[in-house]
Amino acid sequence: MTPDRERLVALDKAHVWHPFTQMEGWLAGDPLVIADAEGCWLIDADGRRFLDGVSSLWVSVHGHRVPEIDRAITNQLGRVAHTTLLGLANPPSTELAARLVGLGPPSMGPGLTKVFYSEAGACAVEIALKMAFGYCQHTGKTEKRSFLSLDNAYHGDTLGAVSVGGIDLFHAAYRPLLFAGHRAPSPYCYRCPLGKEYPSCSTACLHPVEEVLQEHHEELCAVIVEPLMQAAGGMIAAPPGYLRQLHALCEEYGVLLILDEVATGVGRTGTFFACEQEGVCPDILVAGKGLTGGYLPLAVTMTTEAIFDAFLGRPEEARTFFHGHTYTGNPLACAAALANLDLMERTQTLAGVRERSELRTWARSGAAGSWWVSSWSPTGAPGSRSTPRSAWGGRWPTGHATTAC
Numbered sequence: 001m002t003p004d005r006e007r008l009v010a011l012d013k014a015h016v017w018h019p020f021t022q023m024e025g026w027l028a029g030d031p032l033v034i035a036d037a038e039g040c041w042l043i044d045a046d047g048r049r050f051l052d053g054v055s056s057l058w059v060s061v062h063g064h065r066v067p068e069i070d071r072a073i074t075n076q077l078g079r080v081a082h083t084t085l086l087g088l089a090n091p092p093s094t095e096l097a098a099r100l101v102g103l104g105p106p107s108m109g110p111g112l113t114k115v116f117y118s119e120a121g122a123c124a125v126e127i128a129l130k131m132a133f134g135y136c137q138h139t140g141k142t143e144k145r146s147f148l149s150l151d152n153a154y155h156g157d158t159l160g161a162v163s164v165g166g167i168d169l170f171h172a173a174y175r176p177l178l179f180a181g182h183r184a185p186s187p188y189c190y191r192c193p194l195g196k197e198y199p200s201c202s203t204a205c206l207h208p209v210e211e212v213l214q215e216h217h218e219e220l221c222a223v224i225v226e227p228l229m230q231a232a233g234g235m236i237a238a239p240p241g242y243l244r245q246l247h248a249l250c251e252e253y254g255v256l257l258i259l260d261e262v263a264t265g266v267g268r269t270g271t272f273f274a275c276e277q278e279g280v281c282p283d284i285l286v287a288g289k290g291l292t293g294g295y296l297p298l299a300v301t302m303t304t305e306a307i308f309d310a311f312l313g314r315p316e317e318a319r320t321f322f323h324g325h326t327y328t329g330n331p332l333a334c335a336a337a338l339a340n341l342d343l344m345e346r347t348q349t350l351a352g353v354r355e356r357s358e359l360r361t362w363a364r365s366g367a368a369g370s371w372w373v374s375s376w377s378p379t380g381a382p383g384s385r386s387t388p389r390s391a392w393g394g395r396w397p398t399g400h401a402t403t404a405c
């Protein structure tokens with residue numbers, strides 16, 4: 001141990017409480033201290049290099065220390081680092097909102113035209129839940145107060161997000177604090193709870209969802225799902241057609257659809273937003289993680305004119321969306337996001353994802369012998385797990401381009 005590293009480790013163990021980390025093990029161990037990075041490599045305090053296989057938690061789109069993003073942040077620093085978005089505008093947040101609206105999923109109507117900023121995926125999910133609830137309240141559907149979510153869902157760690165979460169290990173302990181809702185099984189082809197096989201199953205996993213909608217649509221305000229892939233729940237891929245049919249059911253029963261694209265969005269499933277692959281435009285879409293290319297915390301909740309309009313009124317009507325964070329729409333983060341989007345466009349990042357996805361499909365086909373498919377994580381893809389090719393058993397439905405493996 002170099003003296004500097006020794007000092008840092010001692011200070012860390014004395015004062016830092018690490019997330020999702022059993023601190024007893026941490027305190028007994030000899031942790032890595034990442035001091036630098038270069039491209040896809042992390043460099044620790046002793047100068048050793050490690051491949052950033054989790055893309056720093058699925059955020060790093062182009063690797064670390066990207067000159068274009070560095071420059072964008074430095075330029076913005078030369079103007080202003082932070083001003084509040086509460087009652088003021090700033091150029092990067094305005095430009096970015098317009099850009100994201102342009103990248104939103106195609107829609108029969110105007111689509112997702114409004115962008116609400118926050119700093120983390122969980123916050124953006126909270127905002128989505130509150131927007132959906134507020135919309136129902138403001139439009140006279142006051143009985144609509146509950147949400148339908150899926151088993152194995154992960155939407156973040158704040159209490160609203162945990163209320164619609166479905167991973168008992170993370171969420172069960174907090175149940176007394178959570179709001180009640182409805183839950184349906186995940187579309188889980190690899191371990192189908194119905195014992196069926198795709199495609200002969202005809203997406204039977206939607207039946208329990210439809211049953212809840214049928215029975216409870218009058219009290220249901222929204223359905224929230226991670227489109228195409230439940231990421232943190234174990235990279236559980238939905239079969240093709242599932243999202244499209246779910247969307248149709250939501251429309252049929254008059255229930256809003258919230259898509260949490262924190263893990264799947266910003267190109268990580270081969271299209272900018274995963275829902276594009278099923279031709280679905282939700283009522284509310286949440287994105288975060290790779291938005292700034294892995295540089296700064298930024299998340300968005302995008303929604304429709306109809307939902308936005310429901311909050312319009314005179315101040316005394318109290319229809320205002322009373323939600324915001326101190327750093328909402330931070331100009332540095334928005335400048336980084338704009339540079340990230342420019343770079344994705346210039347380097348054709350999405351085409352690269354699709355190429356790698358084809359390579360993965362080839363690997364899965366058996367042609368690559370015992371190759372471990374999870375070694376690809378080129379765009380900060382959900383893909384921290386190592387899953388042997390044989391584990392997929394050839395039963396994984398194909399049809400979606402995705403780097404998540």
Ligand SMILES: Cc1ncc(COP(=O)(O)O)c(C=O)c1O
Nearest residue numbers: 120121122154155156260262263
């Ligand atoms: C689908 C999904 N939603 C929300 C979150 C929470 O995002 P954050 O960690 O930025 O709060 C995550 C994080 O992994 C996620 O995968």
